[in-house]
Amino acid sequence: MTDRTHQGGRRGITAAAVPDLVARARDGDARSVGRLVSLVEDESPVLRDVMAALTPYAGRARIVGLTGAPGVGKSTSTNALVGELRRRDLRVAVLAVDPSSPFSGGALLGDRIRMSDHVLDPGVFIRSMAARGHLGGLSWAAPQALRVLDAAGYDVVLVETVGVGQSEVEVAGLADSTVVLLAPGMGDGIQAAKAGILEIGDVYVVNKADREGADKVRRDLRSMLRLAERAEGAWKPPVLKTAASTGEGVAEVVDALEEHHAFLLESGELERRRVRRSREEIEAIALTALRTRWASVGSGDRLDELAAAVVAGESDPYTAADALLA
Amino acid sequence: MTDRTHQGGRRGITAAAVPDLVARARDGDARSVGRLVSLVEDESPVLRDVMAALTPYAGRARIVGLTGAPGVGKSTSTNALVGELRRRDLRVAVLAVDPSSPFSGGALLGDRIRMSDHVLDPGVFIRSMAARGHLGGLSWAAPQALRVLDAAGYDVVLVETVGVGQSEVEVAGLADSTVVLLAPGMGDGIQAAKAGILEIGDVYVVNKADREGADKVRRDLRSMLRLAERAEGAWKPPVLKTAASTGEGVAEVVDALEEHHAFLLESGELERRRVRRSREEIEAIALTALRTRWASVGSGDRLDELAAAVVAGESDPYTAADALLA
Incomplete structure (x- = not known):
């Protein structure tokens, strides 16, 4: 009972309790995983103990970033991707980062509604996190939350963010592979180029493929990507089409992510990206x-x-x- | 001749030449002002000498931020505001910061086209600057460029930026007063609230007032602002209407900025904002x-x-x- 206020935080725990909490998280206890993420959010003084305890289990998860402008269907796509990954027997964690929201994470009700397909599945962990208001911002909190989810044993961690300005570039920096979502009717190609999305995507997905204009978006994007200079032997980002609400095309996205992961491993790029991230x-x-x-x-x-x-x-x-x- | 490469930069100068350059900039020589801004952009090794030389002249200009989503008419509004400030006999510098562009500033041709009304006026200085790619980013380069323009003796420095995500919040942090531009047909109120514009504006302007929907945008914004909590005696941001292309309503925006400046002085908020910025x-x-x-x-x-x-x-x-x- 006294423990609640001992460290001055509502979720305060002592350093001595950290190993047990980590062990429970590793055993698949979602509540313990959630508590560890909360320690990151709360900038707990025991965070350094947490990170030290996670060290032996780090670096196994594949971190997949998902970004796109408001309205392209990010939540629906995340939901569909999680479904496909589960069909392939992979455990999945979703971290939804809202760079513009000052509200604290753990918005359980909202999370449950938006991901209602998976809320009872113990192989899926869902959590949203606010970045603003933290002393160190997104660049401080998000990597540590990812470190928790990685060490907790999820095979794939999806980091989802609203693509506005700098934040999508930052989120791409956190991931091994980044999926950029677009949709017809969301603004012209010049805006896309300006926002820098041509540099950050490993897989591009035109969602709402059943709508008018989807093929044009795809064509335009492909020509723009062709114009972008790439080094010899570099990854050529595919441009796929989905209708996330029906699941159409979603398996192909996961296939593309598998291919990209294999490319990252073979080329040594995975190691380079992870060192850069760790820096x-x-x-x-x-x-x-x-x-x-x-x-x-x-x-x-x-x-x-x-x-x-x-x-x-x-x-x-x-x-x-x-x-x-x- | 050898000076050009002496410091390894195309605009490299020696520390000994700094006082003379600063004196010429203070005398109203636009080329010298431009060179000083270039030294900031180039991260010149003599920058610390420049900043030391500017110290006695700092803190006199009024820094006005101007932000808004692409398409609200920022360039036209800046142009109109400059015209009105000139009619009031104030010298004006414009710094256009593009947070998403990797291109270097000094884009003279572009600057001249977009501000063609004022290009021959010696009382107006116009410069664009790229923020990305700098070691220290926008937070490093922009304040130093503003320090140059302030010390060069401009009465008002307008900092204009595309309002995307975090960047508009950053630009608001640079200014004494921030003008947030909106326009009809640019997306709903929830998006506005999400992007955090309700927290950063000192003066709100609904541009393109002649278009359908302008009054609704104004009304919606006013109700949202009323809902925002403000401390006793705090500034209540006005919501004005303009048609920047005809100049309609622009004088009222400058009047509102005058009032806000008086408020900042009386309340001690100017000093607080400037200390925070300096930090x-x-x-x-x-x-x-x-x-x-x-x-x-x-x-x-x-x-x-x-x-x-x-x-x-x-x-x-x-x-x-x-x-x-x-």
Whole structure:
């Protein structure tokens, strides 16, 4: 009972309780997995113990990113992909990251409604997570949540995000393979190119294939992809069509993901992507630690003092940055 | 002649030449202002000398942010606002930040076409800048470019950006006052709320007021803003209507900006916003310095070594971050 407030958090646990929680998560207990993700969300002080305990089990899951503009049918597609992966006997975790929402995750009711097909399946774990409001943002929280789901033994972890601006690029950075969803009637090709989606997709899917204009979107996208320069021996992203609501074409998407995974393994690109990802994760943790340190040096807030001096015209930001690092 | 390559950059200059360049920029020489902004873009090694030289002249300009989704008429609105500010005898600089473009700024031809009304006016400086691809990103480059334009003596600096996801929030963070542009037919209110525009605007403008649906957008926005919680004595953002292509309503937008500026001064909020901005600028410079340091410690790349160990399951990211900071 006292444990609830012991660490100052509603889900606070002691470092001593971490190994047991990890063991239960590894045994397939969804509640324990959820608790571990909550520790990430809450920026729990025992997180470093959690990450250390997960180390031996890391790196086995395939991380698949799924992104697309609002309205292309992301939830329906995720739902259909999970169904197909389950038919292939793979355990699946879904992490829905909303980069624009300040609300905390664990939005269980919403998650259950949107993924109602799979809510009773113990081979499927579903969780949404808010990125904003965290000290370290998406780049800090998401990789650690993925680390939890990976170590918990899911074969595939789907990271789903709304594709708006920078966030889809960030999410592509988290994944081994990224699926970019499009749909007819969602804006022209120039916008697509501008938003940078031509650089991030490993598999492109034109959803709502039964609607007018789907073939044109596919054709346009293919020509744009042909124009993009690619190195010799590089992966050529396929452009597929689905109607996620009926399941049409979804098996082909999973096939393409299998092919891409094989390509990543053979080419050594999987290792390169994962090292790059790990770099960013380490950096984000280091920067968050530094920020905490900077905010608490001396009597008041050191950074505030320096900033006030710059605003008053007594200093410049480089001199202030030197002082901060000294 | 040798100067061109001396610092390894096409616009490389020596630290000794900085005071003269700053003096010319202060005298109203647009070419010198442009060169100083290029030094920011190029991440010139003399930037810290530039910033030190600008210190005595900082903090006089009013920084106005302008954001909105593609298609709401940002360029036309900027053009119209510049015209109105000039009629009030204010010198104006425009910094157009494109968060999704990897292309370098100084896109003079494009800038001239889009702002052709003002291109021969010495009281107007126009410049676009790319944010992606910079080591420190938008948060590193944009504040330093604004510092240049501020110190160069412009009364108002307009920062214009495409409102996509996170970038509009970032740009709001750079400005004293933020104008959020909307237009009829650009998507429903829920999307607006999701993208977080309800939190960032000091003045809302429904452009294309002559089109069908403008009054509905205005009404919907007003009700949404009424629902947003505001502290006692807080600024209540007005919702105005314009037809930027004819100039209708633009004077009222500038009036609202004047009122907001007076509010910022009286309430002490201007100082608070500027200190917060300065904090972020200092932090971005410090982090960029650290990243450079981390990439060059030891024989190889220290961060790469640590990341490889994490991927191999020999370490966890927290232990690696500790090693990085040690």
